[in-house]
Amino acid sequence: MADVLDAAAAAAAATAASVSPATAAAAVPSEELPELQIQAVSGISASGSEHPIGAEGELGGSDVNAAGSLSASSSAVVVPPPDPSLPPPKRVLVIGDENLLFTSGMQEAYPDIEFTVTTILSRSNLEAYGFDPIPQILRGRVRHMVDPCRIGKNFQQAGFDEIMLFLPGLGFAVPRELASADRPLFAYRTHLLAFHILRHSKLVLKGDGHVHLVWPDDQRFISSPCGAAGIEMQQLMHFCGCKPVEAMYVMEKVRADYFFPFILGEVPAELPEWLSGSRIHSFTIDREPIAIPLAVALLLHPDVGFVTIKDASPDGPEPPQPGQAVPLRAALIHEATVRREKLKEAYSAKENAENPPDILSIVPETNEEDAILAVPSEIFSTSFDDLPHLSMVLKYQICEEQAQMSIASLDVLDPRLPTRIARPPPNKTPNPITAAVMSQQGKKRQRSQQDEWGAMKFCCTLTKICTPTAEKMRLHMQGDLYKRLAASSPDWDESTEKKDLLAELEEEEAQVKRSRTQGQSQKVGGNNDDGGGKGRKGGGKGKGGKGKGGKGRRDRD
Numbered sequence: 209m210a211d212v213l214d215a216a217a218a219a220a221a222a223t224a225a226s227v228s229p230a231t232a233a234a235a236v237p238s239e240e241l242p243e244l245q246i247q248a249v250s251g252i253s254a255s256g257s258e259h260p261i262g263a264e265g266e267l268g269g270s271d272v273n274a275a276g277s278l279s280a281s282s283s284a285v286v287v288p289p290p291d292p293s294l295p296p297p298k299r300v301l302v303i304g305d306e307n308l309l310f311t312s313g314m315q316e317a318y319p320d321i322e323f324t325v326t327t328i329l330s331r332s333n334l335e336a337y338g339f340d341p342i343p344q345i346l347r348g349r350v351r352h353m354v355d356p357c358r359i360g361k362n363f364q365q366a367g368f369d370e371i372m373l374f375l376p377g378l379g380f381a382v383p384r385e386l387a388s389a390d391r392p393l394f395a396y397r398t399h400l401l402a403f404h405i406l407r408h409s410k411l412v413l414k415g416d417g418h419v420h421l422v423w424p425d426d427q428r429f430i431s432s433p434c435g436a437a438g439i440e441m442q443q444l445m446h447f448c449g450c451k452p453v454e455a456m457y458v459m460e461k462v463r464a465d466y467f468f469p470f471i472l473g474e475v476p477a478e479l480p481e482w483l484s485g486s487r488i489h490s491f492t493i494d495r496e497p498i499a500i501p502l503a504v505a506l507l508l509h510p511d512v513g514f515v516t517i518k519d520a521s522p523d524g525p526e527p528p529q530p531g532q533a534v535p536l537r538a539a540l541i542h543e544a545t546v547r548r549e550k551l552k553e554a555y556s557a558k559e560n561a562e563n564p565p566d567i568l569s570i571v572p573e574t575n576e577e578d579a580i581l582a583v584p585s586e587i588f589s590t591s592f593d594d595l596p597h598l599s600m601v602l603k604y605q606i607c608e609e610q611a612q613m614s615i616a617s618l619d620v621l622d623p624r625l626p627t628r629i630a631r632p633p634p635n636k637t638p639n640p641i642t643a644a645v646m647s648q649q650g651k652k653r654q655r656s657q658q659d660e661w662g663a664m665k666f667c668c669t670l671t672k673i674c675t676p677t678a679e680k681m682r683l684h685m686q687g688d689l690y691k692r693l694a695a696s697s698p699d700w701d702e703s704t705e706k707k708d709l710l711a712e713l714e715e716e717e718a719q720v721k722r723s724r725t726q727g728q729s730q731k732v733g734g735n736n737d738d739g740g741g742k743g744r745k746g747g748g749k750g751k752g753g754k755g756k757g758g759k760g761r762r763d764r765d
Contacts (some may be wrong), residue, residue: 297320297321297322298320298321298322298369298370299321299322299324299367299368299369299370300314300321300322300323300324300368300369300370300371300372300420301324301325301326301359301363301368301370301371301372301409301412302314302323302324302325302326302372302374303325303326303356303359303371303372303373303374303376303405303409304356304373304374304375304376304379304422305325305327305374305469306327306328306329306379306469306470306606307327307329307334307337307339307468307469307470307475308325308327308334308339308340308341308343308346308350309339309465309466309467309468309469310374310422310462310466310467310469311323311324311325311343311346311374312343312345312346312466313462313463313465313466313467314372314457314462314466315345315346316345316462316463316466317461317462317463318457318461322349323346323349324346324349324350324351324368325346325349325350325351326350326351326354326356326359326362327350327351327352327353327354328353328354328355328356328604328605328606328610328614328615328616329352329353329606329607329610329614330352330353330610330611330614331352332609333606333607333609333610334352336609337475351363352614353611353613353614354614355613355614355615355616356376356401356404356405356604356616357401357404357405357408357616357618358408359405359408359409359411359412360408360409360411360412363412364412365411365412366411366412366413366414366415367412367414368412368413368414368417369413369414369417369418370413370417370418370419370420371406371409371412371413371417371418371419371420371493372419372420372421372422372488373402373405373406373419373420373421373422374422374469375422375423375424375469375486376398376401376402376405376421376441377397377398377401377402377439377604378398378434378469378471378472379469379470379471379472379473379606380470380472380473380604380605380606381472381473381474381605381606381607382394382472382473383397383600383601383603385594385595385600385601386601389433389434389437389472390433390434390435390436390437391437391586392437392438392584392585392586393584393586393587393590393601394434394437394439394601395434395437395438395439395440395584396581396582396583396584397601397602398434398437398439398441399439399440399441399444399580399581400581400602400618400620401602401604401616401618402441402444402445403444403447403448403498403581404512404618406419406445406448406450406493406498407448407498407512407513407514407515408513408514409493410493410495410514411513411514413493413495415494415495416492416493416494416495417492417493418453418456418490418491418492418493419445419450419490419491419492419493420456420457420488420489420490420491421441421442421445421488421489421490421491422459422486422487422488422489423441423442423486423487423489424482424483424485424486425482425485425486425487426442427485428481428482428483428484428485429482430482431481431482432480432482432483433472434472435482440580442489443580444580444581445489445491447498447577447578447580447581448493448498449493449494449496449498449499450491450492450493451491451492452489452490452491453490453491453492454490455487455488455489455490456488456490457488457490458488459486459487459488464479467479467483467486469483470606471483473605473606473607495514496533497513497514497515497516497533498514498515498516499516499517499518500515500516500517500518500578500581501517501518501519501572501574501578501582502517502518502519502520502543502571502572503571503572503573503574503582504574504578504581504582505517505536505539505540506540506571506621507583507620507621507623508536508620509619509620510536510537510540511535511536511537512536513535513536514533515536516533516534516536516539517536517539517540517543518578519572520539520542520543521542521543521546524539524542525538525539525541525542547570550569550570551570554567554570555664555676556676583598583620583623587622587623587624588623588624590624592624592688592689592692596692596693597622598620598621598622598623598624599617599618599619599620599622602617602618602619602620603615603616603617604616604617625671625672625673664676665677665712665716666678666680666681666709666712666713666716667709668681668684668685668690668709669705669709670690670693670694670697670700670705670706671684671689671690671693673689677716678712678713678716678717678720681709681713682713
């Protein structure tokens with residue numbers, strides 16, 4: 209086999225010396241292409257020698273074009289086709305290698321394994337940076353503009369044996385709302401991204417498999433721009449149920465030319481020192497849901513999959529089918545139902561306004577081990593002017609030229625906002641009896657039926673804030689948050705949502721006014737009937753007289 213490869217390499221080198229790769233490929237019949245494939249590998253000549261990097265070991269040239277030249281310069285290298293008589297090779301999906309260099313190096317170092325890579329960048333984005341958008345050594349196993357948090361929508365389910373996370377979260381640009389990567393909010397956004405990648409990767413794994421993490425050395429990572437943020441990627445892997453095993457891949461087998469990743473949205477002129485000790489850690493992973501605390505689950509979208517509540521309340525809902533997990537929405541509804549009375553008590557009107565509601569006892573406090581996905585307390589010292597919503601720092605992109613569909617975005621609740629009442633999805637098939645009753649109520653406008661959890665009757669769709677009374681909603685609509693969002697939404701004043709909300713408020717206010725009027729009428733009527741005092745003997749202070757001897761009007765009549 210070695211003699212065959214040497215002969216093929218010599219032939220390829222001779223061809224490449226006189227004929228361009230495109231001409232050489234056109235000269236080979238299509239039926240012979242699988243037998244001899246000429247692969248372009250960054251930085252390798254036909255004889256297998258590396259291109260010079262520079263006198264000081266730095267990349268020739270400057271900025272991104274210098275790094276991109278590693279991928280743009282291509283020479284002929286023969287990669288033998290797979291033997292059909294052997295079992296299919298192990299398939300590994302690499303996530304986070306945005307410029308495709310590292311995966312190309314892994315394919316060269318481990319030719320018996322099939323590596324597939326995803327990137328959020330498009331072909332034109334990669335070409336603008338000077339990178340090869342389709343490295344031939346990967347034989348087309350590249351997917352562009354893929355949201356890393358929705359891997360299951362881009363690949364066939366159960367199609368890979370292993371998953372490899374390449375510096376998750378470190379390649380994206382720092383959101384301008386953060387301005388710096390050394391804040392706890394940056395660590396939260398990095399942890400949440402890796403959590404969603406692991407959660408969604410369970411869809412494409414063939415049962416229980418392995419997940420690999422390419423990550424810097426902990427000691428050197430402290431000196432990185434995000435070293436002070438508090439990122440604990442190993443702890444997150446443990447939190448997600450991944451158990452460490454002996455490393456299955458060696459970083460030293462990947463040539464240094466292939467390890468030049470995006471860092472915080474940029475390609476550095478030279479590899480940072482804190483990345484020089486990076487390793488490939490290996491873990492086992494299963495297809496079981498990830499158990500998260502209730503305090504964390506309340507902030508996630510209720511329809512995310514492969515997630516369950518840790519230490520859930522007893523007598524929970526049954527799974528839809530045997531062997532399946534209970535959906536997070538159903539689990540949240542059960543937890544809210546269990547706490548219904550506490551919620552009503554916490555949000556109902558208090559006789560003594562000085563005693564605040566005991567809200568902290570409703571949701572158990574998260575311990576330190578499970579707080580890896582908890583929103584840092586920094587959020588409560590951040591003004592709405594600097595960060596209008598927490599989701600704004602949960603957008604992951606590398607450059608402004610990216611297509612909108614390739615920008616990863618996570619949806620969470622902002623804990624600075626008062627509350628959110630989780631409601632079940634509306635019934636798609638209306639009840640015929642309910643429809644008949646509603647039709648008999650004439651032209652009266654009907655308010656959408658809502659659950660009574662927390663007695664929250666009014667919801668502003670502009671700010672996503674709920675209030676228990678119309679009076680408090682009016683106060684909210686006079687606040688700065690509402691005015692700022694209304695000013696930035698020109699269609700809000702004429703929207704149906706605002707008209708419905710105002711109609712609900714007016715209806716509630718009219719009902720409260722009627723109730724007060726009826727109460728006053730009954731009180732006045734009672735005073736007229738008993739105007740004489742407390743007894744027939746005139747012992748009260750009625751209009752008919754005062755003191756013990758005074759008689760009321762009724763006695764005189």
